[in-house]
Amino acid sequence: xxxxxxxxxxxxxPEQDAKGVVRNPDRLKPMKGIGQVLAQVDDVSQAVKLxxxxxxxxxxxxxxxxxxxxxxxFRPLESRKGFDTDAPAxxxxxxxxxxxxxxxxxxxxxxxxxxxxxxxxxGDSPLNGDEILGAPHIPPSGHGIGGPSRFKGxxxxxxALISTPTPAPFWHPNAQSTLVVxxxxxxxxxxxxxxxxxxxxxxxxxHPTTPTESRRLxxxxxxxxxxxxxxxxxxxxxxxxxxxxxxDMQSKRIGVSAEPEITRVEIGPAEYSFIVLMSDGISGxxxxxxxxxxxxxxxxxxQGAKDVxxxxxxxxxxxxxxxxxVVRLGGWERRSEGGVGSLGTxxxxxxxxxxxxxxxxxxx
Numbered sequence: 001x002x003x004x005x006x007x008x009x010x011x012x013x014p015e016q017d018a019k020g021v022v023r024n025p026d027r028l029k030p031m032k033g034i035g036q037v038l039a040q041v042d043d044v045s046q047a048v049k050l051x052x053x054x055x056x057x058x059x060x061x062x063x064x065x066x067x068x069x070x071x072x073x074f075r076p077l078e079s080r081k082g083f084d085t086d087a088p089a090x091x092x093x094x095x096x097x098x099x100x101x102x103x104x105x106x107x108x109x110x111x112x113x114x115x116x117x118x119x120x121x122x123g124d125s126p127l128n129g130d131e132i133l134g135a136p137h138i139p140p141s142g143h144g145i146g147g148p149s150r151f152k153g154x155x156x157x158x159x160a161l162i163s164t165p166t167p168a169p170f171w172h173p174n175a176q177s178t179l180v181v182x183x184x185x186x187x188x189x190x191x192x193x194x195x196x197x198x199x200x201x202x203x204x205x206x207h208p209t210t211p212t213e214s215r216r217l218x219x220x221x222x223x224x225x226x227x228x229x230x231x232x233x234x235x236x237x238x239x240x241x242x243x244x245x246x247x248d249m250q251s252k253r254i255g256v257s258a259e260p261e262i263t264r265v266e267i268g269p270a271e272y273s274f275i276v277l278m279s280d281g282i283s284g285x286x287x288x289x290x291x292x293x294x295x296x297x298x299x300x301x302x303q304g305a306k307d308v309x310x311x312x313x314x315x316x317x318x319x320x321x322x323x324x325x326v327v328r329l330g331g332w333e334r335r336s337e338g339g340v341g342s343l344g345t346x347x348x349x350x351x352x353x354x355x356x357x358x359x360x361x362x363x364x
Contacts, residue, residue, distance in 0.1 A: 002196045007339030011198060014287045014348045022352055024287045030201045033193075033263035035075065035360040036091035037178075047090045051098055057105060064253025068219075071259055073097045093262045096159070096182045100246075104258035108249040110145035117149045154240070154248030154256075156185020158203060158277055160327075162267075173270045173330045182260035184244040188283040191265075192273040192292040194331030197339035199288035200261055200272075206244035213243045217255045273335035274301060274328050280313045281322035289345050291324075296335045296342040301326035 012025040031190055041047050051074045060065040073094040161180045168175040180200075181189055186205040208215055240251055248256050276291060283291075286308075294311055298304035305324040312322045336342055 001194075001334075001338050004340045007196050007198065008344070009054070011339070011344050013345050014078065014290065015349065016348070022348065022355075027203055027204075027288065028199075030204050030263060031265060032290075033265060035264075036093045037264070038089045038093045039048055041090045041097050044090055045161070051094065054098060054101060054105065061105065061109060062252050065255040065257065066252070071097050071101065072260070080341065092161075092180060093264070095259060096161075096180070096262055100157075100182060100258050100260045101182065104246050107145055107247055108252060111150045111247075112247055114146075114148065114150040128317060154242070154245035156206075156242060156245055156280070157188045158183045158185075158187040158189050159260075160189060160202075160275060160277060164276075170267075171328045171330060172330065173333070175330055176269060177267045177329075179265045179267055179275070181263045181265075183262075184246065184258050184260050185242045186280045187282065188276075188278050188280070190288055190292060191277045191329075192276070192295070192331075192335060193338065194270055194273045194334055195338045197296070197336070197341060197344070199286060199290070199292045202231075202265070204244050205283075206261070210242045217243060235328070254313075261306065267329065270329075270331040270334065272329045273331040274290070274304070274307075274326055276305075277325040277327075279321050279323040281316070282324050284310060285312045285322075286317045287345070290349060293342040293345045294349070295326055298326075301328045301332075313354075315356045 012028065014022050014024050016022050051071075055066075055069055055071065055074065058069055073091060074097060119293045131160040159182045161182075162170050162177050164170050164175050164177045166175070166188075168178040168210035183189065184206060186207065187203070188205070189202040191200040191202060192198070202210070204210060208214060208217060212232065240248060240256060244257055244259060244261075246258050274292075274295060276295065278291070290311075292309055294308050295301075298307050305326040308324045308326075309322045312324075316322075
């Protein structure tokens with residue numbers, strides 16, 4: 001275990017400025033993952049063909065940004081006349097990439113076939129218009145994915161897959177495990193390191209201002225020119241806070257993609273205490289260290305998740321959605337032993353709660 005002196009200098013704790021406003025520290029970069037691992041696939045050439053066909057469908061259906069689309073972990077698109085039987089093996093990462101992109105394309109394709117609720121001429125169209133136009137194999141509008149009218153919004157997603165090489169469960173203190181995270185948007189995943197008690201991020205926010213997203217978007221000139229600031233000083237792309245998401249079909253052509261950021265981490269016995277998955281109503285309000293410190297004080301993961309939500313909604317000025325899921329790992333029973341335990345952010349948490357209870361809060 002690391003001592004208090006070894007941890008305190010590197011702990012990232014929110015601070016109050018001269019006006020009493022709490023400022024969250026800059027976030028750490030997400031952990032670097034390890035290399036890919038082969039997936040068990042019976043027909044590799046067929047799997048590669050599905051990947052290539054998906055890329056081609058994006059190019060033909062969406063266009064724009066996707067005309068130069070080359071997903072990470074995919075084999076580059078080749079001639080449709082034939083596929084190499086010696087195709088490279090499929091990895092777990094490429095399967096996750098395919099799953100995210102396939103789900104997104106299916107969704108936006110289904111929405112495109114539905115009437116636009118904002119179109120004043122939609123009421124004049126026949127209910128079976130898609131069948132009349134000669135596509136009887138396609139489910140009639142309103143009977144595909146979603147409701148009867150077009151959904152123009154979007155959603156973020158964070159997925160964590162964990163496995164062990166032995167029958168031992170991943171939460172056993174002596175178990176080794178592999179964690180694979182796939183992520184789009186600004187939902188967030190954290191690990192809590194047992195020896196230090198520090199938060200270790202596994203994801204980064206997919207906002208137009210982040211360096212990786214800015215570089216990706218500006219490769220396609222129209223997207224770069226459509227990034228602008230709002231009245232709160234935050235940059236947005238076509239009015240969207242997230243540059244990666246499911247849906248948001250009106251912004252797909254300029255690069256709002258569902259390409260997941262994928263990270264693979266090997267976890268040693270009791271190396272981490274727990275993993276936290278949360279929506280931006282949590283991560284947009286609290287610092288990473290506050291989140292893990294609140295959970296350390298709970299008796300169970302379920303209680304920890306509830307306490308995080310309660311704390312975030314108590315001190316938040318925004319009232320955004322707040323969802324949290326805590327999963328115990330091998331070091332759960334020792335979650336408060338490393339570093340300074342949960343005391344590192346206790347002072348700032350007490351200040352935030354006091355500020356939230358101040359009756360003058362809304363008048364400042």
